Amino acid sequence: MGNIDYSKLKFKSGLEIHQQLDSRKLFCDCPSILRNDEPDFTVERRLHAVAGESGEVDRAAQYQANLKKEFVYHGYRSNSCLVELDEEPPHSINEEALKIALQIALLLNCTILSLTQIMRKTVINGSNTSGFQRTVLIARGGYVETSSGKVGIDTICLEEDSAREVKKEGDKVYWNLDRLGIPLVEIATAPDIKSAEQAKEVALYIGNVLRSCKVKRGIGTIRQDVNISIMNENRVEMKGVQDMRTFTTVVENEVIRQKYLRDNGKSTGAEVRNALPDLSSEFLRPMPGADRMYPETDLPLLKIPRDFINEIKKDLPKLRTDIAGELKEKGLSDEMIKLVLGEDKIEEFKILADMYSNLNFVAKMILLFPKEISSKTGKKLEEVENIFQEYYADILVNLKKKKITEGEVKEIMIKLVNEGNFEEILKEEKADNSEVEEKILNIIKSKPGLNANAYMGLVMAEMKGKINGKEAMEIINKLVEKK
Numbered sequence: 415m416g417n418i419d420y421s422k423l424k425f426k427s428g429l430e431i432h433q434q435l436d437s438r439k440l441f442c443d444c445p446s447i448l449r450n451d452e453p454d455f456t457v458e459r460r461l462h463a464v465a466g467e468s469g470e471v472d473r474a475a476q477y478q479a480n481l482k483k484e485f486v487y488h489g490y491r492s493n494s495c496l497v498e499l500d501e502e503p504p505h506s507i508n509e510e511a512l513k514i515a516l517q518i519a520l521l522l523n524c525t526i527l528s529l530t531q532i533m534r535k536t537v538i539n540g541s542n543t544s545g546f547q548r549t550v551l552i553a554r555g556g557y558v559e560t561s562s563g564k565v566g567i568d569t570i571c572l573e574e575d576s577a578r579e580v581k582k583e584g585d586k587v588y589w590n591l592d593r594l595g596i597p598l599v600e601i602a603t604a605p606d607i608k609s610a611e612q613a614k615e616v617a618l619y620i621g622n623v624l625r626s627c628k629v630k631r632g633i634g635t636i637r638q639d640v641n642i643s644i645m646n647e648n649r650v651e652m653k654g655v656q657d658m659r660t661f662t663t664v665v666e667n668e669v670i671r672q673k674y675l676r677d678n679g680k681s682t683g684a685e686v687r688n689a690l691p692d693l694s695s696e697f698l699r700p701m702p703g704a705d706r707m708y709p710e711t712d713l714p715l716l717k718i719p720r721d722f723i724n725e726i727k728k729d730l731p732k733l734r735t736d737i738a739g740e741l742k743e744k745g746l747s748d749e750m751i752k753l754v755l756g757e758d759k760i761e762e763f764k765i766l767a768d769m770y771s772n773l774n775f776v777a778k779m780i781l782l783f784p785k786e787i788s789s790k791t792g793k794k795l796e797e798v799e800n801i802f803q804e805y806y807a808d809i810l811v812n813l814k815k816k817k818i819t820e821g822e823v824k825e826i827m828i829k830l831v832n833e834g835n836f837e838e839i840l841k842e843e844k845a846d847n848s849e850v851e852e853k854i855l856n857i858i859k860s861k862p863g864l865n866a867n868a869y870m871g872l873v874m875a876e877m878k879g880k881i882n883g884k885e886a887m888e889i890i891n892k893l894v895e896k897k
Contacts, residue, residue, distance in 0.1 A: 424645050425608060425643075425669065426643050427641060427642050428568075428603045429601070429616060429617055430602050431637075432598050432636065435511050436630045437597055438511075440508050441497055441504035441507065444495050445493050447493050449590070457499060458484060459485050459543060460482075461540060461545040482585065484585055484586045486589065487543060487577065487588075498595055499543055503713075515570065515572040517726055517731060522570070522620070523557050526718055529715055530715065532709075532710040533548070533549055534710050535548075536708075540587045540589060547576065548573060552571065554570065555568075563608075565603055567604070569602045571599070575598045577591055578593040578594075610666050611662060617638060625755075638654075639652060640655045644673060647682040649684060649701065650668065650684070652688075655689050660693055686700070686701055741773075754781065757781060759781060763776065766779075769807060783824055784802060819888075826840075851889055854873050858893055866891055873890065
């Protein structure tokens with residue numbers, strides 16, 4: 415499929431990326447935590463389409479309303495309040511979520527709006543108890559540089575996430591309220607993308623920007639849609655194009671589908687389609703329009719002060735690609751860089767890396783050792799990591815002072831997990847070290863005149879895995895020099 419002539423087909427594409435932010439909910443103080451246990455309460459509702467700001471009912475909203483579905487909402491008192499149930503007006507917008515969204519906007523070269531209107535977007539599929547989603551335009555006019563030219567960022571909006579679908583039973587749809595209200599940043603590019611490969615490049619760059627900021631990670635925290643049209647036909651929105659391994663194939667398949675329709679004298683419908691596991695797609699609903707938007711009447715205009723923006727500019731996060739380059743220059747291996755970035759241990763690693771010169775060992779200590787020890791001891795990884803947080807710095811200080819060796823650290827950490835006292839463990843290790851040195855010294859005395867490598871073979875055979883080669887050689891060299 416790599417032989418598609420995008421220019422000849424007048425291919426146009428843009429991306430819409432929705433990313434959850436890691437803060438409390440957008441218009442109340444409930445925590446952004448998902449639950450899988452039994453709900454505390456259940457609410458049943460039917461929703462109706464209403465006219466938007468233009469006075470017309472949006473056709474996508476009317477389509478959903480005509481399905482005459484009944485919606486059942488499951489809620490939890492700890493993270494679902496009256497705002498989620500649409501029984502209480504929304505609170506002021508969450509400042510932390512706004513700050514994160516503005517960081518993203520600035521990293522994408524956008525202009526921040528100093529005064530903007532929070533809007534209601536009609537949504538009648540049951541994913542919101544109120545029949546609408548709150549959204550606010552906060553920035554526009556940005557861009558991304560690609561190998562094939564500049565791609566504009568049309569708008570960046572901050573909005574509340576929808577409820578989470580649990581199941582369907584006939585005309586009833588069950589939703590969980592835990593996700594409803596979690597802050598989302600919506601990034602919409604201009605239709606400047608000229609090929610599937612360029613679309614992927616833009617998606618990867620925006621993903622890099624998002625992961626450099628305080629966003630949620632994991633399945634379901636990011637949703638990526640691709641708008642596609644050819645030959646000046648109607649735009650089709652492809653939902654759920656998250657997997658970057660199959661991204662270009664999904665786009666190419668939609669181009670082929672639209673080309674087939676045109677070649678057979680049919681027009682492409684303005685519609686939303688869902689990407690399927692076999693990389694084809696299916697009709698989801700008609701394309702929504704501007705008729706579903708109207709102002710939020712329960713909140714004032716949102717003012718974003720210049721001083722607030724300037725403070726954010728002073729402390730913009732570095733892009734992960736830039737951090738990776740810095741870590742590589744300091745000597746961290748590609749494997750360890752991938753782990754540090756992938757598990758969001760950047761800040762913790764930076765602090766500990768200033769304490770000890772072997773950066774690859776520091777990375778192993780905080781990323782690999784806890785997993786190995788969790789598996790070996792049967793304790794939960796989170797519990798193991800919490801124990802080690804208190805001792806990482808002490809371990810590195812003792813390593814630097816050569817009171818312990820790198821080869822002893824994992825055993826020390828295992829003893830810590832088993833509720834050992836750190837100072838007592840160090841005394842035990844010191845005694846063990848003295849015993850090891852004495853054994854090595856006896857080996858050297860029994861075979862005088864050999865070189866260090868010869869002694870190494872004898873020591874390793876005698877110790878039978880009780881010491882690693884690096885530590886053994888350090889002790890041998892030290893004892894041979896003394897002689």
